[in-house]
Amino acid sequence: MDDSGQQAAITVAEAQELLSRWWFLYDEGRFDELAALFTDDAVFRCRSDSGASEYEEFVRADLSGRDEVMAWQVQHRSESPYPLRHHGTNFHLTDRGADEVGFRSYIFVTQVESVLPVGVSSAVVEGTVRREGGGLRLSRLELVLDMTTSVPFKDRA
Numbered sequence: 001m002d003d004s005g006q007q008a009a010i011t012v013a014e015a016q017e018l019l020s021r022w023w024f025l026y027d028e029g030r031f032d033e034l035a036a037l038f039t040d041d042a043v044f045r046c047r048s049d050s051g052a053s054e055y056e057e058f059v060r061a062d063l064s065g066r067d068e069v070m071a072w073q074v075q076h077r078s079e080s081p082y083p084l085r086h087h088g089t090n091f092h093l094t095d096r097g098a099d100e101v102g103f104r105s106y107i108f109v110t111q112v113e114s115v116l117p118v119g120v121s122s123a124v125v126e127g128t129v130r131r132e133g134g135g136l137r138l139s140r141l142e143l144v145l146d147m148t149t150s151v152p153f154k155d156r157a
Contacts, residue, residue, distance in 0.1 A: 007098075007099065007131060009096060009098075009101075010096070010099075010100065010101045010129055010131060010136060012091070012092070012093055014129075014136055015091075015093065015101050015103055015129040015136070016088070016091045016103075016105075018037065018129055018136050018137075018138065019088055019091065019103070019105065019125075019127070019129075019138070020088055021037065022034065022037050022138060022141075023086040023087075023088055023107070025037070026073065026077060026086065027083070027084055027085055027086055029077055029078075029082075031070065031073065031074050031077075034070070034073065035066060035070045037137060037138055038066045038069055038070070038137055038138050038139075039066065039130055039132055039137045039138065039139040040065065040066050041064070041065060041066075041139065042064075042065065042066050042069050042137075042138060042139055042140070042141070043063070043064050043069075043139070043140045043141070043142075044061055044063045044069040044072070044073075044140075044141050044142075045061060045062050045063070045141075045142040045143070046059055046060060046061040046142070046143040046144075046145070047059065047060050047061075047143075047144060047145070048060075048144070048145045048146075048147040048148075049144050049145065049146055049147055049148050050147060050148045053145070053147040053148075055147070058076070058079070059145055061076075081111045083111065083112055084109065084110075084111050084120075085109065085110045085111070085117070086107050086108075086109050087107060087108045087109070087110070088105050088106070088107055088125070089105065089106045089107070089108065090104075090105060090106045091103060091104075091105040092104060092105075094126070099130060099131040099132075100128055100129060100130040100131065100139065101128070101129050102126070102127070102128050103125075103126070103127055103128075103129065104124070104125065104126050105124075105125045105126075106122060106123065106124060106125065107121075107122060107123050107125055107143075108121075108122050109121040109122065109123075121145055121146065121147070122145075122146045123143045123144055123145045123146055124143070124144045124146075125141070125142070125143050126140075126141075126142045127139075127140050127141040127142060128140040
């Protein structure tokens with residue numbers, strides 16, 4: 001709260017810290033802690049950039065509500081490699097409201113092969129952080145995974 005008794009605006013650092021915590025808890029499979037980071041009405045969407053990757057069935061999600069989101073998160077993580085590390089970068093806010101902020105970010109994902117970390121994926125992440133119940137929660141998280149071979153920018157579809 002600020003000096004007038006109003007809730008202080010959500011800062012970039014607070015929103016980024018929440019998303020960073022989310023990636024860490026997801027990677028480590030700490031699902032009870034992870035669930036506490038979502039609002040009850042959370043929305044989670046994930047797909048590849050083409051919508052037709054060879055992994056589309058595995059990565060595609062369009063979910064609403066914490067319980068539905070968490071059921072998918074648990075199943076998806078359980079079927080993914082370990083260790084798997086999501087590295088959030090270029091985090092910035094896209095809009096600000098009284099009790100929420102929108103953000104964009106990239107992720108770079110690594111896993112270990114023959115004792116060396118290798119890059120396996122990247123994505124554009126967009127979402128919303130909302131103040132709820134005295135804390136910050138993710139109310140929306142949308143990922144578009146980079147699975148199409150890069151081309152010159154002018155030639156993109």
